[in-house]
Amino acid sequence: MINTYLELSLLIDLVASVCFSLIFALIKIPRSDYSRGLCTSKQFLSGSFAAIAAVLWFTLYHRDVTDFPRFATLMMLVVTAVSAVVMSYSLISLLDDKFMGRDLFLINVIIIAALGIALARVYLHGHLMATKVLTGIFVAAHVLQCVYHILRFNTIYVRSRKRFKDYYDEDDDRRIRWIRFCYIIMMLTDMFILVYMGFYLLFQRELIIVVYVLFYSLFMLYFSSNYISFLSSHKILLDAFAHETLDITSRQPARRVRDKNKEARKGQAGLYASQDEAREKEFKRISKALSNWVAEKRFREYDKSRDEIAGQLNTTKEMLQLYFSVCVGEDFRSWRTALRIEDAKKLLLEDRKASTNVIAEICGFSDRSNFHRQFSHIVGCSPKEWRESEGHPENLS
Numbered sequence: 463m464i465n466t467y468l469e470l471s472l473l474i475d476l477v478a479s480v481c482f483s484l485i486f487a488l489i490k491i492p493r494s495d496y497s498r499g500l501c502t503s504k505q506f507l508s509g510s511f512a513a514i515a516a517v518l519w520f521t522l523y524h525r526d527v528t529d530f531p532r533f534a535t536l537m538m539l540v541v542t543a544v545s546a547v548v549m550s551y552s553l554i555s556l557l558d559d560k561f562m563g564r565d566l567f568l569i570n571v572i573i574i575a576a577l578g579i580a581l582a583r584v585y586l587h588g589h590l591m592a593t594k595v596l597t598g599i600f601v602a603a604h605v606l607q608c609v610y611h612i613l614r615f616n617t618i619y620v621r622s623r624k625r626f627k628d629y630y631d632e633d634d635d636r637r638i639r640w641i642r643f644c645y646i647i648m649m650l651t652d653m654f655i656l657v658y659m660g661f662y663l664l665f666q667r668e669l670i671i672v673v674y675v676l677f678y679s680l681f682m683l684y685f686s687s688n689y690i691s692f693l694s695s696h697k698i699l700l701d702a703f704a705h706e707t708l709d710i711t712s713r714q715p716a717r718r719v720r721d722k723n724k725e726a727r728k729g730q731a732g733l734y735a736s737q738d739e740a741r742e743k744e745f746k747r748i749s750k751a752l753s754n755w756v757a758e759k760r761f762r763e764y765d766k767s768r769d770e771i772a773g774q775l776n777t778t779k780e781m782l783q784l785y786f787s788v789c790v791g792e793d794f795r796s797w798r799t800a801l802r803i804e805d806a807k808k809l810l811l812e813d814r815k816a817s818t819n820v821i822a823e824i825c826g827f828s829d830r831s832n833f834h835r836q837f838s839h840i841v842g843c844s845p846k847e848w849r850e851s852e853g854h855p856e857n858l859s
Contacts, residue, residue, distance in 0.1 A: 465525065465530050465531070467669075467672045468530065468531060468534055468671060468672050468675070469522060469525055471672050471675040471676045471679075472518055472521055472522050472534065472675055473522065474675075474676065474679050475514075475518050475675055475676075475678055475679045475682070476515055476518040476519060476522065478679045478682050478683065479511045479512075479514040479515040479518065479682060480511070480512075480515045482507075482508075482511045482682055482686045483508050483509075483510075483511035483512040483515060484508075485686070485690070486504050486505075486507045486508035486511065486686075487505075487508040489504060489690070489693065491504065491693070499555050499556055499557070499558065500556060500693075502552075502555045503552040503553065503555045503556040504552075506548055506551060506552040506555070507548070507549065507552045507689065509548065510544065510545055510548035510549055510552065511682070513544050513545075513548070514541050514544065514545060514682075517537055517540055517541050517544065517578070518537075518541065520537070520582070521533070521534055521537040524586060527585075527586060528588070531671050533585055533586075534671055534675070535655075535671050536581060536582070536585060536593075536597065537582065538655055538671070538674065538675065538678070539597075539600065539601070539604070539655050539656075540574070540578035540581065540582070540600075541678070542604075542651060542652040542655050542678075543574045543578070543600070543603075543604045543607070543652070544571075544574055544575070544578070545648070545652075546604070546607065546608055546611065546648065546649070546652050547567070547570045547571055547574055547607060547611070548571070549645075549648055549685075550611035550614075550615060550645070550648075551567045551611075553615065553641055553644070553645055554611075554614060554615055554618055556641065557618045557619060557621075557622040557638075557641070558618050558621070558622065570607055573603060573607075574600075574603070574604070574607070577596065577599060577600045577603060578600070580596055581593065581596045581597065581600055584596055601656060604652070604656075605656075608649060608652060608653075612649065615645055619638075619641070619642055622638060623638065640688045640692065641692075644684070644685050644688055644689075647681060647684070647685070648681070648685065651677070651678065651681050654674065654677075655674065741784075744777070744781060744785075745785055745788070745789055747776075747777075748775060748777055748781065748782065748785045749785075749789070751775040751776060751777070752775065755774060755775060756801065759805070760774065761798050761801045761802060761805075761826060762802070762805070762824065762825055762826040763826060764826045764827070764828050765828070768782070768783075768794075771794075782794060798826075799836055799840070800840060802825045802826045802827065802836075803825075803836060803837055803840045803841065805825045805826075806821055806822065806825040806827075806833070806837065806845065807841065807848060807853065809821045809824065809825065810845055810848055810849045811848075811849065811852070811853055814849065818830075818833070818834075818845045818846065821845070822845075833845070841855070842855060843855035
């Protein structure tokens with residue numbers, strides 16, 4: 463009876479992996495210099511699901527083998543190991559396609575594939591001692607690869623969060639938080655099969671492998687749905703992740719132009735009495751533009767890059783940063799956040815029927831938790847307490 467349930471659960475995983483492989487293969491992404499990482503990530507995910515389907519088909523093909531639950535457990539170990547390597551590389555490539563070389567990735571895949579094939583062969587030929595030895599080697603290699611990929615992923619994730627925040631000047635990284643969460647779930651799923659193997663050897667409970675196989679199909683569904691939904695807003699992240707590459711590329715011809723027009727620049731510099739005078743003139747113009755920008759409440763807009771905001775003010779992002787450093791004494795992000803909070807304070811008292819979530823979105827906060835955190839940090843109380851105290855939180859007992 464247990465074999466029937468196990469075969470059915472493996473068949474469900476097989477169908478799911480084939481479907482996801484085809485879906486990822488058929489999804490079209492416009493090719494450009496900065497979408498290369500996403501294309502690479504998508505292609506490897508499609509290949510990963512295809513490899514999973516192949517292993518599951520191989521497992522079902524040998525369903526008449528002695529102690530099929532044990533064989534299925536070993537093959538699920540191979541499935542999780544293959545998916546861990548490929549999905550790790552895929553998610554890392556999504557954040558930065560140059561961070562992890564393909565040569566190293568191929569070496570990891572070859573190691574896991576070779577050990578997986580050897581493990582299946584020795585088990586099917588009935589070599590129990592060789593199976594135990596190879597299982598130990600396979601588990602050790604898998605754990606080492608997981609540790610390595612976790613460290614690499616954490617490094618690039620921290621770097622990508624900083625790049626995202628710097629590019630959009632927003633304290634909002636929720637758009638890439640799912641990547642880390644999916645990665646954690648993937649690693650926990652991989653570790654669970656190791657725990658189960660020990661449990662199976664000690665207590666011989668075969669039903670758990672059925673539960674695990676079904677759980678793995680849910681994991682594939684969760685991962686794929688998050689990834690596909692991400693594709694609809696991928697440009698927001700790609701702009702931020704690829705900004706440095708594009709910026710360097712766009713500046714290279716500019717350098718050549720500047721080199722050719724060096725003398726012309728010197729002549730233009732003479733139009734100003736001094737660099738300080740030119741800077742002060744630019745600062746006054748930025749100050750006036752900022753006043754109009756605030757009056758129009760454009761600080762409510764989010765998902766705007768530094769370049770876009772500087773363009774609204776008819777200046778450059780470097781000059782805008784210099785202005786805030788010299789004249790304001792704080793960075794643009796903190797200054798704009800304070801404006802948003804002041805705006806929210808007024809709206810909370812003026813429109814008491816509106817929910818804090820609606821007010822947060824109106825004022826430019828796309829994430830509720832970020833709004834509450836920033837409001838509490840600047841005002842000293844929560845939005846609810848501010849509204850209940852009529853704008854006098856010090857009266858709260």
